[in-house]
Amino acid sequence: MNNTVANKTKIKSCRDEARSTCALANGLDLVGDRWTLLIIRDLMFTNRNEFGHFVHSGEGISTNILTDRLERLLQCEIITKLPHPTHGKKNIYQLTDQGLALFPVLIELILWSYNTIKDTFVPESVYQMMINDRETLYQKIKTRQPLFVLDL
Amino acid sequence: MNNTVANKTKIKSCRDEARSTCALANGLDLVGDRWTLLIIRDLMFTNRNEFGHFVHSGEGISTNILTDRLERLLQCEIITKLPHPTHGKKNIYQLTDQGLALFPVLIELILWSYNTIKDTFVPESVYQMMINDRETLYQKIKTRQPLFVLDL
DNA sequence: ATAGTTACTTGCAAAACACAAGTAACTATT
DNA sequence: AATAGTTACTTGTGTTTTGCAAGTAACTAT
Numbered sequence: 001m002n003n004t005v006a007n008k009t010k011i012k013s014c015r016d017e018a019r020s021t022c023a024l025a026n027g028l029d030l031v032g033d034r035w036t037l038l039i040i041r042d043l044m045f046t047n048r049n050e051f052g053h054f055v056h057s058g059e060g061i062s063t064n065i066l067t068d069r070l071e072r073l074l075q076c077e078i079i080t081k082l083p084h085p086t087h088g089k090k091n092i093y094q095l096t097d098q099g100l101a102l103f104p105v106l107i108e109l110i111l112w113s114y115n116t117i118k119d120t121f122v123p124e125s126v127y128q129m130m131i132n133d134r135e136t137l138y139q140k141i142k143t144r145q146p147l148f149v150l151d152l
Numbered sequence: 153m154n155n156t157v158a159n160k161t162k163i164k165s166c167r168d169e170a171r172s173t174c175a176l177a178n179g180l181d182l183v184g185d186r187w188t189l190l191i192i193r194d195l196m197f198t199n200r201n202e203f204g205h206f207v208h209s210g211e212g213i214s215t216n217i218l219t220d221r222l223e224r225l226l227q228c229e230i231i232t233k234l235p236h237p238t239h240g241k242k243n244i245y246q247l248t249d250q251g252l253a254l255f256p257v258l259i260e261l262i263l264w265s266y267n268t269i270k271d272t273f274v275p276e277s278v279y280q281m282m283i284n285d286r287e288t289l290y291q292k293i294k295t296r297q298p299l300f301v302l303d304l
Numbered sequence: 305a306t307a308g309t310t311a312c313t314t315g316c317a318a319a320a321c322a323c324a325a326g327t328a329a330c331t332a333t334t
Numbered sequence: 335a336a337t338a339g340t341t342a343c344t345t346g347t348g349t350t351t352t353g354c355a356a357g358t359a360a361c362t363a364t
Contacts, residue, residue, distance in 0.1 A: 011270060022190075024258070032189065038180065098268050102264055105264055106176070110179070111175075113178050116250050
């Protein structure tokens with residue numbers, strides 16, 4: 001048995017039925033689509049944390065898809081949703097520890113994509129830290145300091 | 153400019169039009185779906201390398217989807233396709249260097265999934281190497297030694 | 305009181321997917 | 335040489351997901 005990590009603290013697979021017990025297959029059921037990791041990218045690397053921020057982040061996600069993905073991520077406890085301190089209609093989304101743990105996945109996928117696909121870019125400041133000082137980058141992200149403060 | 157890696161050696165984004173120049177978004181357009189990385193998992197960790205192997209690998213991919221994904225991966229030069237040495241109808245699929253470079257992405261996603269999602273598993277032998285000796289694991293994979301020889 | 309913002313929901317067309325069945329080329333069996 | 339089986343697909347059909355545009359209720363700013 002390799003099941004050395006306590007199962008209690010883990011989430012359920014969030015699909016009605018998992019297609020297999022393969023860790024990868026289950027992971028892909030959660031984050032294996034074209035939008036989910038982009039939302040997590042915004043939460044991890046930038047100060048975007050509201051519904052409208054994601055809509056206007058430039059990738060062009062439509063609002064019904066965004067609603068669906070946020071709902072799924074909430075159910076799986078990859079993100080949390082808190083009421084905005086001053087604006088009554090808004091909510092603030094944040095990565096949970098399980099969401100923050102996606103850091104290495106994002107880093108590796110970003111690097112692979114950048115190294116492999118033509119005409120793709122990574123913000124210079126993030127790229128330098130990914131290459132030269134990934135540990136510091138991870139610490140910043142774990143303490144929820146956005147690397148990239150955008151005027152939203 | 154962070155574009156320090158020669159663009160010449162890179163693949164085109166393989167979509168009719170990329171939605172953005174974000175490396176992550178482009179990467180997700182290639183491998184951000186529920187099947188592609190499972191095919192690559194088989195190619196990387198097991199001796200499955202024929203069409204029929206993927207069909208019967210247990211996840212239940214249907215043949216039209218498999219055909220489509222293999223075609224996409226071929227176009228993007230993540231895999232190659234060679235005629236089978238003895239069986240005239242079969243082909244052998246193999247990861248290219250760009251496909252092999254997905255190793256860290258797969259490892260991190262497998263670990264995240266296993267640590268995060270209940271009742272998921274990773275073959276013991278692979279798990280031990282992922283944790284204790286990832287470098288040796290990577291060398292084995294780069295030299296295309298399957299870790300996991302299955303009776304197919 | 306009014307206009308604008310925000311986070312959604314709804315409706316509809318298009319695309320992707322799942323499933324079953326079919327097919328042409330090849331291989332193995334007799 | 336004939337037949338049966340295998341293999342890698344393709345095709346057809348129904349269902350699900352997605353994309354896009356428009357709408358809406360609650361809230362905020364003027």
